[in-house]
Amino acid sequence: MPTHPLAWLAAHADARRAAGLRRELVPRAAGAPGIDLAGNDYLGLSTDPRVVEGGIDALRTWGAGSTGSRLVTGTTALHADLEDELAAFCGAEAALVFSSGYAANLGALTALSGPGALIVSDVANHASLVDACRLSRARIVVADGPDAVDAALAARTEERALVVTDSVNSVDGGLAPLRALHAVSRARGALLVVDEAHGLGVCGPGGRGLLAGEGLAGADDVVATVTLSKALGSQGGAVVGPAPVVAHLVDSARSFIFDTGLAPACVGSALAALRVLRASPELPGEVLRVAAGLAAAAGVPVPASSVVSVVLGEPERAFAAARRCAELGVRVGCFRPPSVPVGTSRLRLTARATVTDAELERVREVLAQVLAPAVAR
Known part of the structure; x- marks a missing residue:
C-alpha cells in the first residue's frame, strides 16, 4: 500500500527540531509590555497618530479592499498620489506600488531579465531577490564584491545583464559598495537593481536611501525597490526608477498584473508616513x-x-x-x-x-x- 502523501512531514519536523531549527508563530498581543527591538518599525511610525489616521481616512473613503488588480479597479487616486510622492522623495522619475516588497522584487527582476539575460546576484541577497532570480529564467551568477561582479559581466555572452544587491544587509546591517557596483555596471552596460528595504527612512539625506546618499538617485541605469512595511510602518512595496522601467513593469510584471492592488488603508498609512518623514528629516x-x-x-x-x-x-x-x-x-x-x-x-x-x-x-x-x-x- 502507498504511504500517505504527507507522511514525510513528521520526519522532517523531527529533524528540524533536533537541529534547533523548528519555528513557531507567537501571537503578539495589542499593547504588549516590553521594548521591541525585533520589528522593523525603524521610525516608530506604525503607531504614530498621523499615520494611523491616514489609514483610517483611506479606509473610510475607499473601503476595506482595493477590489481588484491594479489594471482593473485596484488603482485609486491614493495609489497615484503615493507613487508620485515616493518617486519625488527618492529622486526618481516614477514609482509603481506593489502589494509587498517581496512582490516588488519578484516583479522587477523577472520583468527586466528573462531567458537570454544574465543576473549577477550578491552572495548575501535577501530571499525575495534570490527567489526572483530563480523565477526569472535568466542565467545567474552569484558574486561577492565589485571585482567578482566585474569578472562575471566581462565574461558574459548575453546582451542584457542586471546586477542585483541589497543596499543594507538585512542580517548584519552592512552597506553595499554601491558606487563601485554602479561604476562596474555602467562600464559593462548592465542595469543596477538595488533593494532599499532597510535603507529607506534610515540612510541617505533625510532617509532617502543609500542610493541618494551615494549620489546615485535618479541615475538612468539604476532601479530601486523599497518596502512600505519597515521605516514607513505600513504594508506594501514599490519599484522606483526611470519612467520607461515603470511603464514596462505595468505591461510585464506578473506579480503586479495578476495581484490584487494594495489595500487603501495601507496606501493611506504609507503616504502619511512618507509625509511625516519628509517633514522630519x-x-x-x-x-x-x-x-x-x-x-x-x-x-x-x-x-x-x-x-x-x-x-x-x-x-x-x-x-x-x-x-x-x-x-x-x-x-x-x-x-x-x-x-x-x-x-x-x-x-x-x-x-x-x-x-x-x-x-x-x-x-x-x-x-x-x-x-x-x-x-x-
Missing part, C-alpha cells in the same frame, strides 16, 4: 543614534544602519538568548539557518527612533545578563 539620525547605543550595549561594532547583529554561533544558543531577553522584557530577533550560514546563528536588534534613554539603559542591563552566559558556554 532628523528621524533617520535618531535611528542611527539608537543603533549606536544598542551596539555599545551588546559589545559589537557600531553599524552604519539600523541593524545590530550579535553572532552567538549555534541555533540553540541564539534561541535561548532570545527567549531569555523576551522573559526580561526585551524582544529581539533570532536568526538561524537558513536565514544565516551554519554556525552564525545570532540575535538581531533593530533600532527604532523612538527608543528612549531609559529604555536603552534597560536594554544594557538585559543584554549584560543574557549575553555573558551565552558567550561563555
Whole structure:
C-alpha cells in the first residue's frame, strides 16, 4: 500500500527540531509590555497618530479592499498620489506600488531579465531577490564584491545583464559598495537593481536611501525597490526608477498584473508616513543614534544602519538568548539557518527612533545578563 502523501512531514519536523531549527508563530498581543527591538518599525511610525489616521481616512473613503488588480479597479487616486510622492522623495522619475516588497522584487527582476539575460546576484541577497532570480529564467551568477561582479559581466555572452544587491544587509546591517557596483555596471552596460528595504527612512539625506546618499538617485541605469512595511510602518512595496522601467513593469510584471492592488488603508498609512518623514528629516539620525547605543550595549561594532547583529554561533544558543531577553522584557530577533550560514546563528536588534534613554539603559542591563552566559558556554 502507498504511504500517505504527507507522511514525510513528521520526519522532517523531527529533524528540524533536533537541529534547533523548528519555528513557531507567537501571537503578539495589542499593547504588549516590553521594548521591541525585533520589528522593523525603524521610525516608530506604525503607531504614530498621523499615520494611523491616514489609514483610517483611506479606509473610510475607499473601503476595506482595493477590489481588484491594479489594471482593473485596484488603482485609486491614493495609489497615484503615493507613487508620485515616493518617486519625488527618492529622486526618481516614477514609482509603481506593489502589494509587498517581496512582490516588488519578484516583479522587477523577472520583468527586466528573462531567458537570454544574465543576473549577477550578491552572495548575501535577501530571499525575495534570490527567489526572483530563480523565477526569472535568466542565467545567474552569484558574486561577492565589485571585482567578482566585474569578472562575471566581462565574461558574459548575453546582451542584457542586471546586477542585483541589497543596499543594507538585512542580517548584519552592512552597506553595499554601491558606487563601485554602479561604476562596474555602467562600464559593462548592465542595469543596477538595488533593494532599499532597510535603507529607506534610515540612510541617505533625510532617509532617502543609500542610493541618494551615494549620489546615485535618479541615475538612468539604476532601479530601486523599497518596502512600505519597515521605516514607513505600513504594508506594501514599490519599484522606483526611470519612467520607461515603470511603464514596462505595468505591461510585464506578473506579480503586479495578476495581484490584487494594495489595500487603501495601507496606501493611506504609507503616504502619511512618507509625509511625516519628509517633514522630519532628523528621524533617520535618531535611528542611527539608537543603533549606536544598542551596539555599545551588546559589545559589537557600531553599524552604519539600523541593524545590530550579535553572532552567538549555534541555533540553540541564539534561541535561548532570545527567549531569555523576551522573559526580561526585551524582544529581539533570532536568526538561524537558513536565514544565516551554519554556525552564525545570532540575535538581531533593530533600532527604532523612538527608543528612549531609559529604555536603552534597560536594554544594557538585559543584554549584560543574557549575553555573558551565552558567550561563555
